[in-house]
Amino acid sequence: xxxxxxxxxxxxxxxxxxxxxxxxxxxxxxxxxxxxxxxxxxxxxxxxxxxxxxxxxxxxxxxxxxxxxxxxxxxxxxxxxxxxxxxxxxxxxxxxxxxxxxxxxxxxxxxxxxx
Amino acid sequence: xxxxxxxxxxxxxxxxxxxxxxxxxxxxxxxxxxxxxxxxxxxxxxxxxxxxxxxxxxxxxxxxxxxxxxxxxxxxxxxxxxxxxxxxxxxxxxxxxxxxxxxxxxxxxxxxxx
Numbered sequence: 001x002x003x004x005x006x007x008x009x010x011x012x013x014x015x016x017x018x019x020x021x022x023x024x025x026x027x028x029x030x031x032x033x034x035x036x037x038x039x040x041x042x043x044x045x046x047x048x049x050x051x052x053x054x055x056x057x058x059x060x061x062x063x064x065x066x067x068x069x070x071x072x073x074x075x076x077x078x079x080x081x082x083x084x085x086x087x088x089x090x091x092x093x094x095x096x097x098x099x100x101x102x103x104x105x106x107x108x109x110x111x112x113x114x115x
Numbered sequence: 116x117x118x119x120x121x122x123x124x125x126x127x128x129x130x131x132x133x134x135x136x137x138x139x140x141x142x143x144x145x146x147x148x149x150x151x152x153x154x155x156x157x158x159x160x161x162x163x164x165x166x167x168x169x170x171x172x173x174x175x176x177x178x179x180x181x182x183x184x185x186x187x188x189x190x191x192x193x194x195x196x197x198x199x200x201x202x203x204x205x206x207x208x209x210x211x212x213x214x215x216x217x218x219x220x221x222x223x224x225x226x227x228x229x
Contacts, residue, residue: 009155033215045158045205045220091157095215102173103148103215107157 002027004094004106012112013082021077021109023092029053034068034075035093035103045091051075052097079111087113116141121206121221128196128228136191136224138206146209147189148173148218149181151202158205164189196228 003026013019025034036048049059051068059066063080079086089110095103122137140147148163150173160173164183178200180192189208193200203225207218 006157035217037218043203043223045207045218047217047219050215050217093158097215102160102163102171103218104160104174105150105158107155 002029002032002094002096002104004092004104006090006092006106006109008109009107010110010112012114014114015084016081018078018080019082019111021079021090021092021111023075023077023106025073025075025092025094027073027094027096029096031097033095033097033103035095036066036075036077037091037093037105039089039091039108040085041088048077048090082113084113084115087111118142119206119208119219119221121204121224123224124222126224126226128193128226130197130228132196134193134196136193136204136206136226138189138191138221139187140189140208140219141187142208142219143186144208144210144219145186146215146218147183148207149179149189149191150205150207151175151200152205152223153202161191161204193226198228200226201228202226 005024032053034051038046065078067076089108091108093105119140145166149161150158159175162181164170203223206221209216209218
């Protein structure tokens with residue numbers, strides 16, 4: 001069964017520090033998709049990235065980067081030079097495309113960036 | 116485009132009452148889903164639909180019904196509200212073809228069951 005584990009419940013870092021949010025997933029499928037979403041204090045859910053299981057290339061988007069490693073079933077998210085506006089809850093999610101495309105989320109990591 | 120809209124934004128129910136949370140999208144998305152968000156529990160999938168006329172259960176379907184008679188609408192029905200259903204409910208939609216895609220979320224409905 002598909003499962004997403006975000007072991008870090010809450011993280012606090014000082015502004016300008018780098019921070020990595022961990023995501024470990026479980027699946028028996030060979031074709032699957034991984035996602036990251038951000039939920040700022042205002043409550044809306046914002047899509048950050050989608051990655052399929054056949055593309056292990058790391059992705060960088062500005063200060064954000066993602067490290068996908070199938071060998072360890074991880075899809076970690078790093079924020080470089082963090083800013084106060086990065087304070088939010090971050091969710092990792094998994095969809096097993098071999099089955100029915102339903103998307104399951106982890107419990108989220110609450111990130112506090114301290115000024 | 117309005118995107119994904121949800122009504123109402125807030126609702127208070129008494130135990131045993133029923134109600135329907137409305138969700139609509141104007142992006143012609145095939146895939147729609149309902150999640151509930153509780154503190155410390157993340158987003159849990161209640162029901163989802165891969166197209167009109169097709170629905171399936173998610174992780175926590177008990178106490179909820181859905182139907183998908185049109186591509187645009189995906190209402191969530193609470194049959195007999197219980198305090199355990201106090202939560203924030205999010206509806207989402209995505210293209211759903213070529214593999215699950217970015218989900219667009221509605222603003223949420225905050226439900227309190229007394």
